[in-house]
Amino acid sequence: MNGDRLDIRAMTADDCDRVAEIRVRGWQHAYRGLVPQPYLDGLDVAADAERHRERLLRGDGRVVNLVAEADGGGLTGWAAFGPYRDGDVLTGDAELYALYLRPESVGHGVGRALLTEAVRRCSAAGHARMYLWVLEGNTRARRFYERAGFAADGGEEPFEVDGVAVPEVRYAKDLLAPRG
Template sequence: MIHIREMTFADCERVAEIRIRGWQSAYAGLIPQSYLDGLDLADEISRRRAHFEQAGEGVLNLVAESSGKVVGWSCHGPYRGGELPTKDAELYAIYVHPDHLSQGVGQALLRESTARCATAGNARMLLWVLKENAQARRFYERAGFTPDGTEESWDVAGVAVPEVRYSGPLAAAP
């Protein structure tokens, strides 16, 4: 059984491990391997702790537990794009430890994030996904998200990596 709860500071080390392993698994062949090989757990733990302590208003980190062990992580909050604030939410990250893929962990995290954003009054959720990440794109499309036509690239170790933005409507629970 998967249990979703709010992340605590004590979870930062495990979340850092999940994030690195998630990147190395999901992005192999999509971003430079030298970058993936160079991901450092100690650096990532420091980053997760700093992000956790400095999370802005409305930012929420969730973890998924299975048999008492954290196996997934997601983070959402206000949409960070555009010049004017909107009522849109953004899924900043969602990662599942590679040993727990295809077990419903990602779906449970996404359901909880979207439910919380709907309850907070957000009309839709936006997220960015690597254009060539077919597996992630199928995951979001099965959950009702669709590409909205917005694309941009970001630089990873000197390589432009294209991303597409997805949008999904949020409906408050009855």
């Protein structure tokens, strides 16, 4: 970011193309060696943008999409969060559904800024805890979340991409101070 000011704001329909590019390039960068390369190579930015646009326009307000925008640099990151999904049941907790950055933005505070704002909003909304899922083999992301106060809580979920197992582990962070 080279000292540019970073603005965290709500995503708009006009951002969908850039968000899709961030998500696809983020997958291709972060999951290289963890997810089959033909799958990563086949990710389609235009199709992903259309899915984002549809979800945003038909959304019910429960999912919050934020973007990070640097002065002079355009969009550099995207995060989505909302109610924690335990199967088909929504709980009173929050879940970070996604956090992706342009690969060249990794390590410049963009992810930290997006995560901090997501946590702040979830805490302000009264959620006691925030969860997220991360690929078990994604050690860089796991360290990032651990530095932000999240910890693996023993939850595991099978995840498969093109017939290859890429298991996920659940991380959690308490948001509200215990009353006492």
